[in-house]
Amino acid sequence: MKTIVITGATSGIGYAVCRAFAQMRWAVLGVGRSEATCGAAERKLREEFPGADIRFFPCELSKQTEIIRLGETLTKTLRDDFGGRLDALVNNAGCVRNYYTTTEDGYETVFAVNHLAAFLLTEQLLPALVEAGGRVLVTSSQSHLGTKVRWGDVMLTRRYRPLFAYKQSKLCNLLFAQEFNRRFAQSGVRCYGIDPGLVNTGIGEKNTSGVVKLFWRFHKRRGVSADTSAKTYAHVITSDDADSLYYGQRGPQRFSRQVNGENAKRLWALSDRLCGTSF
Amino acid sequence: MFVLITGASGGLGRAFALECARRGCGLYVTDIDAQGLERAAVGIRRQYGVPVETYACDITDDSAVDGLIQNAQDKGIAIGMLFNVAGLDFEGAFQKRSFNDLASILRVNIEATLRITHKALKLRDEKRDFYIVFVSSLASLYPIPLKATYAASKRFLLDFSIALGEELKPQGVHVLALCPGGLSTREDCLQAIAAQGFWGNATTNAIETVVCRTVSKSLRGKTLYIPGLVNNLLRFGARLVPPSIIARMLHKRWLQAQQQWLSIGNQ
Ligand SMILES: NC(=O)c1ccc[n+]([C@@H]2O[C@H](COP(=O)([O-])OP(=O)(O)OC[C@H]3O[C@@H](n4cnc5c(N)ncnc54)[C@H](OP(=O)(O)O)[C@@H]3O)[C@@H](O)[C@H]2O)c1
Numbered sequence: 397m398k399t400i401v402i403t404g405a406t407s408g409i410g411y412a413v414c415r416a417f418a419q420m421r422w423a424v425l426g427v428g429r430s431e432a433t434c435g436a437a438e439r440k441l442r443e444e445f446p447g448a449d450i451r452f453f454p455c456e457l458s459k460q461t462e463i464i465r466l467g468e469t470l471t472k473t474l475r476d477d478f479g480g481r482l483d484a485l486v487n488n489a490g491c492v493r494n495y496y497t498t499t500e501d502g503y504e505t506v507f508a509v510n511h512l513a514a515f516l517l518t519e520q521l522l523p524a525l526v527e528a529g530g531r532v533l534v535t536s537s538q539s540h541l542g543t544k545v546r547w548g549d550v551m552l553t554r555r556y557r558p559l560f561a562y563k564q565s566k567l568c569n570l571l572f573a574q575e576f577n578r579r580f581a582q583s584g585v586r587c588y589g590i591d592p593g594l595v596n597t598g599i600g601e602k603n604t605s606g607v608v609k610l611f612w613r614f615h616k617r618r619g620v621s622a623d624t625s626a627k628t629y630a631h632v633i634t635s636d637d638a639d640s641l642y643y644g645q646r647g648p649q650r651f652s653r654q655v656n657g658e659n660a661k662r663l664w665a666l667s668d669r670l671c672g673t674s675f
Numbered sequence: 676m677f678v679l680i681t682g683a684s685g686g687l688g689r690a691f692a693l694e695c696a697r698r699g700c701g702l703y704v705t706d707i708d709a710q711g712l713e714r715a716a717v718g719i720r721r722q723y724g725v726p727v728e729t730y731a732c733d734i735t736d737d738s739a740v741d742g743l744i745q746n747a748q749d750k751g752i753a754i755g756m757l758f759n760v761a762g763l764d765f766e767g768a769f770q771k772r773s774f775n776d777l778a779s780i781l782r783v784n785i786e787a788t789l790r791i792t793h794k795a796l797k798l799r800d801e802k803r804d805f806y807i808v809f810v811s812s813l814a815s816l817y818p819i820p821l822k823a824t825y826a827a828s829k830r831f832l833l834d835f836s837i838a839l840g841e842e843l844k845p846q847g848v849h850v851l852a853l854c855p856g857g858l859s860t861r862e863d864c865l866q867a868i869a870a871q872g873f874w875g876n877a878t879t880n881a882i883e884t885v886v887c888r889t890v891s892k893s894l895r896g897k898t899l900y901i902p903g904l905v906n907n908l909l910r911f912g913a914r915l916v917p918p919s920i921i922a923r924m925l926h927k928r929w930l931q932a933q934q935q936w937l938s939i940g941n942q
Contacts, residue, residue, distance in 0.1 A: 461714065495859030496883040498689055500711055502718035551722070553697060553883050603865045606876050670721050 397449065398422045399478045399528070400633070401470060401521065403457060403513070404489030406433040408597030409535065409629075412622035413486055414441055414450070416630045423449040423478060425470060427489070430454055457489050457513040458499040460671060467520025474524045481528035484633045485521055487514035488535040490565075492600055494608045496556035503670065504551040510565035515572055515667045519675040522585070529584035531633055532576065536569040536589035536642065541652050543567055545659060550666065558608055568663055570651055573641055575660035588632050589651070591644035594619035620645075676803075677701040677726075679747075679754045679795055681734060681788075682761030684711030686860020687810065687882065691758050694886040696723040703728045703752055705743055706761070728752060734761055734787040735779075744794045754798040756806040756893070759788045759832075764825040777824050784828040789835075796848070804847040806893045809836040813856045813878070813901070816910050818918050820926035829854075840898050851893040854901045858882045877905045 400417050404410035405426030414424050418441055426441075428434040434452035441450045451473070455466040474480055490510045499508045514534050518525075525532065543563040546552065552561055569589055576587035596619040600612025628645055632638050640648035641655070668675055678695045682688040683704035692702055696719050706712040709731035716727040730746050732739035747754065762784045765776045792807060799805045814822060815829035833852050840850030856878035859865055880902040892900050901907055913921055 459714075493859075493865070495865065495879070496881060497859055497865070498686070498693065499718075500684070500714050502689055502693055502715045502722065551693075553693065554887070556881060556883055605865075670718075672717070672721065 397478065398483045399425065399474060399481060400484040400486065401425045401427065401482060402486040402488060403427040403455075403517065404535075405452070406437040408599060409592050409595055409622045409625050410486070410488040411437060412626035413488065413629045415444070415623065416626045418445040418448040418450055420630075420634075421448060422483070424451070425473065426450070426452045427455050427457075427466065428452055429456055429489075457517075458505055458509050460501050460512075460516060463513055463516045464520065467517060470521060471524060479527075480524055481530075482521055482524035483528045483530045484533065485518060485525060485530065486533045486535070486629060487517060487569075488533075489513065490535060490599065491602065492558060492562050492604055492608065494558045494604045494606065496552065498551075504553075504561065506561040506565050507551060507568070510562070511568040511572065512667060512670060514569065515675070516671045516673065518576070518587075519671070519673050522580070522675075525585045526580075526583050531638075532573075532585065532587040533629060533632060534569040534573055534587065534589050535592060536573075537566040538591050538593075538644075538649075539563045540566040540570055540655075543652075544654055545571070545663065547662070558604070567652065567654060570642060570655045571660040571663045572667070574655055574657070575664045577641070578657070578660070579664075586638075588638065588640075589642045590628055590632065591642065591649055592625040592628065593645050595622055595625045596620065597622055676755035677703050677728075677752050678756040678758065679703045679705070679791075679798070680758040680760060681705050681791055684708045684715050685760065687855075687858055687886070688758070688760040689715050690860075690882050690886045691760060691808075691890075692719055692727075693722075694883075694890055695756070696725045696727070698890065699723075699725065700756070701726040701728070701752075703730070703747060703754065705730050705732055705734065707731065707733050734791055735782045737790065740787075740790055740794055743791075744798060747798050752798065753800040754795055754805075755800065755803060756808075757792065757795045758808045758810070759791060760810050761787065762810060762828075764822070766822075768821050769823060780824050780828055784825070785831050788832065792839075799848075804849060807836075807839075807848065807850045808889060808893050809833075809850070809852045811836065811852045811854045813854050813906055813909070815854055816913055817925060818922045819929070820922055821929045837898060849893060849896045849898075851889070851897055852899050853885070853889050854899070854906075855880050855885055856903055856906045858885065878903065878909070880906070 400422050402410050402413050405414050406428035414426050418424050431454050434454045438452040455462050493505050497505045573587040573589045596616045601609050632643050642649045642651045678700050683692050684706040712729050712731050716729045719727050730743050809832045811832040812829040814826040815833040819826035836850050836852035885902045
């Protein structure tokens with residue numbers, strides 16, 4: 397049985413990706429923020445797909461200790477029940493904050509959740525991915541365009557702008573994918589950045605207020621459904637010839653010129669330092 | 676230079692720790708939450724590579740604080756700056772809280788803060804100036820029904836800080852009181868700000884800016900910092916109106932806010 401791990405799986409795009417793969421009879425291992433949201437998502441999916449193997453794991457992805465614990469739990473589950481093989485990892489959890497906030501590790505929240513969590517979880521699950529020749533997907537976005545990483549102040553401790561924080565984190569997702577491939581392509585694991593398009597989900601309304609919230613309420617109505625967006629993920633994971641870095645609803649997409657080897661290496665080194673890893 | 680920060684694993688304390696690390700200071704941090712303190716310390720070292728010394732303890736415990744001071748002396752840590760951030764509050768009317776809760780507000784916000792300050796001055800390098808920051812609150816500027824104990828405890832810090840600053844000036848000690856409005860420190864604060872709507876956002880201060888300016892102002896010898904234009908206007912307005920009338924207005928507003936808050940909780 398094929399296996400897929402999906403973060404941010406209790407709502408929006410992540411939940412729709414769970415549905416798509418439960419339909420195809422993959423074992424779906426979802427990750428959500430709390431026991432409560434995980435329980436609810438698990439129940440709904442099992443009701444819709446009786447007999448499918450669906451399991452949820454709570455993890456607050458802003459906390460590195462929890463990510464490491466999650467990595468251990470998932471690795472053990474994969475070893476015990478699935479021959480230690482992970483066919484796909486979808487790093488999809490993401491957030492927006494309209495104020496500068498820090499995680500318990502002292503990192504800016506959007507950078508920590510949208511980028512560092514994906515880096516650390518992928519590092520934890522690499523052996524299982526190698527075992528299956530699996531694929532890693534990161535939910536990036538067209539909003540990565542027209543921006544640069546603020547290298548002198550990646551955590552944005554000066555002049556915090558919510559939109560910039562988000563854009564920078566989505567650029568980091570693509571830089572991660574690029575450097576991952578340079579390092580691990582020969583081991584049979586490939587990484588892709590995904591542009592889900594504009595999707596009608598609640599992301600801009602959680603923990604935000606004022607203009608950010610209002611803007612998103614109107615803007616999201618023009619978006620496609622999460623199920624439509626999930627097709628891109630299913631396509632990239634199951635197709636035989638996905639050899640580009642960045643995919644959207646209509647196939648391979650162009651990405652920013654900021655996504656280059658030099659930036660990618662630099663971000664990798666920084667992420668290693670901030671996660672205490674040597675990935 | 677080392678800075679000593681209390682309440683360093685909370686949102687504001689951590690922000691001060693990050694700001695000082697960014698400026699290249701060594702950190703001596705304490706909090707009652709030992710795990711949180713350790714995690715923040717690891718993250719700060721990884722980001723800035725500065726020395727971060729941790730000592731978890733309960734600052735309401737006199738002998739624990741002696742331990743904190745002794746530890747610094749043993750390790751040869753000379754403190755140049757002290758941030759009194761640790762503090763607490765319990766929501767709710769005077770009679771709805773246990774007396775123990777109310778007394779612990781005084782014990783942490785006032786007694787423990789003075790204890791640390793008194794003892795930390797011993798760690799000072801006499802040849803250099805010394806800087807102390809007290810985290811008071813916008814709440815210190817008015818008597819606030821339903822938050823009476825908390826607001827009065829912050830008022831104590833404000834008055835105390837101004838007086839102490841005057842007293843210690845000749846010895847090269849600079850004391851600053853910080854009176855912030857809402858700060859986006861924790862997830863539940865963000866939700867509370869969102870629940871208060873316009874006024875929530877208007878009185879909220881960007882935490883990264885507040886910590887940066889606080890440090891700069893303290894180093895320049897300033898004695899009071901109230902961040903934000905709206906907060907300063909509120910303060911100015913408060914001076915023109917007698918305290919009893921302000922208390923009446925605030926009472927109404929808090930009752931309303933509580934009801935909104937409750938109705939959100941019930942949704
Ligand atoms: N919607 C769009 O138009 C759009 C466009 C481009 C890219 N994206 C990206 O798509 C991804 C999914 O977003 P979405 O639109 O589907 O919105 P969403 O429904 O809010 O999904 C985000 C998911 O991430 C989870 N999450 C956030 N912070 C977390 C944390 N600290 N720990 C654990 N889980 C956390 C959320 O859990 P909770 O619900 O418990 O908070 C939620 O399930 C994000 O990476 C987003 O940046 C979305």
